[in-house]
Amino acid sequence: MAASAPETDLRVGFIGAGKMAQGILEGMLLSGKIQAQNVLVSAPTDRNLGKLKGSGCCTTHCNNTVVSDCKVVFLATKPHIIPGVLEEIFSAVTPDHVIISMAAGVPILTLEKLLPVGTKVLRMMPNLPCVVQAGAVVFARGRCAGQQEADVLKGLMSECGLCEETPESYIDIHTGLSGSGVAYVYMFAEALADGAVKMGMPSALANQIAAQTLLGAAKMILQTGDHPAKLRTDVCTPGGTTIYGLHELEKGGLRATVMNAVEAATGRAKDMGKQ
Structure with missing residues (x-):
């Protein structure tokens, strides 16, 4: 992923299409940071995909298709589903991918154990007002994620509201303070x-x-x-x-x-x- 690539040309994927994923995506699209045609979202059924299709986003029922098509992938599923999802996409993840988890309570160490060695992992916790560009987001980096990956996430999220990098120990606190x-x-x-x-x-x-x-x-x-x-x-x-x-x-x-x-x-x- 070239550091000089314009964010509007970045292909971004979401595995999961619930309320939080929709809120984050709407905030990103409202800000103009990414283009709808460069977004690919997966979900098991069409129930949550209709609204995203209406916004111009691409959709699929295949998680591996998201990983194959997008270098920046947000994990936006329920926490208990994460292990199964990571097992499913394991073989499709490459060293070029940036995997960003939005799953409450799932630590970076767990994510790194369930992904190929060397995967660039970040963990973030947003809140729903990101949809009106007035959210509060904190994130932490895994061992292999550097400043470039942090800057990509900040660039995508900055127009959604406050976006701060913190120690991972603050993320659960943020969940109780701002998410809830x-x-x-x-x-x-x-x-x-x-x-x-x-x-x-x-x-x-x-x-x-x-x-x-x-x-x-x-x-x-x-x-x-x-x-x-x-x-x-x-x-x-x-x-x-x-x-x-x-x-x-x-x-x-x-x-x-x-x-x-x-x-x-x-x-x-x-x-x-x-x-």
Whole structure:
């Protein structure tokens, strides 16, 4: 794979076509980093391939066809399916391939053991907002993956949102924080809007304002670089509405409950790796 090759000419394959694969692909296509005709996706049935066909991507039911046609291959299957998939594609993988796993809980060491010696392996964990180019992605390199392979992955993912290389030990934490954390935020947004509905605001308007509130708060953290605790304090005035609301959240154990959720999801990701 030539380092000077334009990303738009890069042939990229996906083994697996579930929601996460579709989200990553849509983010990549929206960014213009790759062309739909240069994408080949495999899945056992047509159930998840129809939408990708509609986007102009090529599809197949054969995993080996993906590996033979594409030098950069994303493994986007369920974790328990990974061993069978790697056994299937083993003979088709060459030293030129870059294999990128998105499977939660499957460590790099396991991937390298199940692939030919010397295979360039990276492990990444995205989250679903990659589909709207506002995702959070972390990745780690295997023993044979170098800076060139890391740069290819960053190039493909950078327009999908935040993309950071980290130690592999952070990936399961990221799963609990951001991969699963999206659902925590949706639940919080729902609760915010429900509170407004209870007080008399129409549901559609309440949902819209709740979403905009979360978006604005997140942008302030990213753009100011301030700790969330400082920004929270900035909103509070003595005897004002916010401190009364925060007191109720503290009584409900919001912070401890969210911390417990991250811990539980991280633990589950680690358990999946052991299995």
